[in-house]
Amino acid sequence: MTTRPAIDVRPITEADIPDWTRALHTGFLRSPAPTQEEIDSRTGYLLAHRTQGAFDAGRCVATYRSFDQELTVPGGHQVPADAISNVAVTATHRRRGLLTRMMTQDLTAAKERGDVAATLIAAEYQIYGRYGFGPATSMTEWTVDVLRTGLDARRLTPDDGGRIDLVDGEDVRKLGPDLHERLRRAQPGAVSRDDRWWQVNTGVVHLDRTPWVEPFYALYRSPSGEPEGLVSYVCDDTWHDKQPHDTAQVNWLIATTPAAERALWHYLCSIDWVTQVKSGWRAPDDLLPLHLPNPRAAKATTSQADWLWVRLLDVVRALEARAYDGVGALVLEVADAAGLAGGRYRLEAAPDGASCTPTGASPELTLDIADLAALWLGDESAVRLAALGRVREERAGAAQVADALLRTSRRPWCPDMF
Structure with a gap:
């Protein structure tokens, strides 16, 4: 019985870019061999410390990239975000935890950097919910x-x-x-x-x-x-x-x-x-x-169809950054399996501003961090999520209060693919 060598997940170097690009093409079922023009182009803009690869015996078998982005929230304020792209795992190396390792490293760094959220466009629906992402626009x-x-x-x-x-x-x-x-x-x-x-x-x-x-x-x-x-x-x-x-x-x-x-x-x-x-x-x-x-x-x-997916990294700043048309207060119990942004928070909102603070008060609405992300930009309904069992009312009517505060008159929209 042989022992499989450990797969090295690390930031790439300039010398890795041809192999990294080949792995990216392979993961997206494109012709594997990149052109020299593409390699030269990527060499000029990839941020080495934000571009990861998984290497098995020196060969790149998974790719991941992130970069700085600003995301507009209801009311017009922009928050710093960690934009994630070029995520691919070669078919021979699926189910080995490679994406989890790359995602964990990137989200941890993004939170330490002070990003309010992470964003991505999901090629497959079922992957990113387990990392705390929720579909926030359609x-x-x-x-x-x-x-x-x-x-x-x-x-x-x-x-x-x-x-x-x-x-x-x-x-x-x-x-x-x-x-x-x-x-x-x-x-x-x-x-x-x-x-x-x-x-x-x-x-x-x-x-x-x-x-x-x-x-x-x-x-x-x-x-x-x-x-x-x-x-x-x-x-x-x-x-x-x-x-x-x-x-x-x-x-x-x-x-x-x-x-x-x-x-x-x-x-x-x-x-x-x-x-x-x-x-x-x-x-x-x-x-x-x-x-x-x-x-x-x-x-x-x-x-x-779902489009922009969001992962909240700082609940307090996220909820305080956006605008609210109504007046109200709500205590949220937010579960986050990754330990990045969970906790109990009291949101007090009004058209002239909002405050969100950690609290020990009894929760009124319990939900996962991914579902809070889906509600954050105003597109999803807490009442709908409660009907699906994804949001739990600890106080009757709390989901309606959440909708009155969070939903917007025009739906959020992201014009971009990245």
């Missing part, structure tokens, strides 16, 4: 049947006096960051983007073997000339019986005002040859259908 994708929208094809310009111009990648890199900052500071669930995001999404930096296809970019300016919206989209080239049936696929759309959002959707539905518009990932209560004379022209192709 998304919906829409497909618009252009011919059924009821829009007047003769009116191709915004009816509010604004204008739409096609721009190029250089314009996007100049104007996009400010537009996104304005959006994300007003949108709970939105996260920060760095310069690299704009480089990747305008073709300056390539990360995979797929040839870069330059998208179209359309910019909306208000009647005063202020940039208020920007959309990136691509079109296919589909014909049936000598008739065009093109689809405009939205990569991303930023709008800082309802007028800009409306103008951009109307523009996309007015492009010659386009008979279908696919929205990309949008908020679950997105206004897109209601911007159309006939909302039934927009069909939810993904009616609702």
Whole structure:
């Protein structure tokens, strides 16, 4: 009987990047061999102390990366977050605790660093709840049947006096960051983007073997000339019986005002040859259908799916950072198997501010840290979770109090994949 050698989990070095990237591709079932361009690109931005690998006999078999992020909470305040990405374990090394080891090291460091929460986009639903993550935002994708929208094809310009111009990648890199900052500071669930995001999404930096296809970019300016919206989209080239049936696929759309959002959707539905518009990932209560004379022209192709997952690392700062529309108090018993943020807390909230303090008072609502994360940004309902047995009322009506305090009038939304 042979003894299996221990697998080394550690931060990677620059020399590890080719092997680490190969393991990442393998875990995501992509062609294993990375290009030199991708290796060079990753060498320039990976933070060695935040990028982990698991090595078996010197070969990388699992990957993990985190980086700094800001997350917007209800009320517009931004909190520091530990964004987690590139999590992959090679099929031959599953169920050996490699992700647990990497996750534990990273979350412990994030708490010591002072991050309020950790975030990720979960490829698989069942993995991350055991690490204290809860689904905190959702998304919906829409497909618009252009011919059924009821829009007047003769009116191709915004009816509010604004204008739409096609721009190029250089314009996007100049104007996009400010537009996104304005959006994300007003949108709970939105996260920060760095310069690299704009480089990747305008073709300056390539990360995979797929040839870069330059998208179209359309910019909306208000009647005063202020940039208020920007959309990136691509079109296919589909014909049936000598008739065009093109689809405009939205990569991303930023709008800082309802007028800009409306103008951009109307523009996309007015492009010659386009008979279908696919929205990309949008908020679950997105206004897109209601911007159309006939909302039934927009069909939810993904009616609702979990998107941003959150793991709270500091309950006090998390609950004090966000805004509350109502007035009330609640004692929460928060269970955290990892020992990072559990405890009993008294939340006192009002529109002019909130306080959250450890307390010895009797709990009114008992829940896991993952379920508190799902409630934190205002999307989930404590009453719903109580019906599922995931939240326990220690005082009758406590779940309704939680909903009155935590739920928001518009649902949180994260526009980004990371």
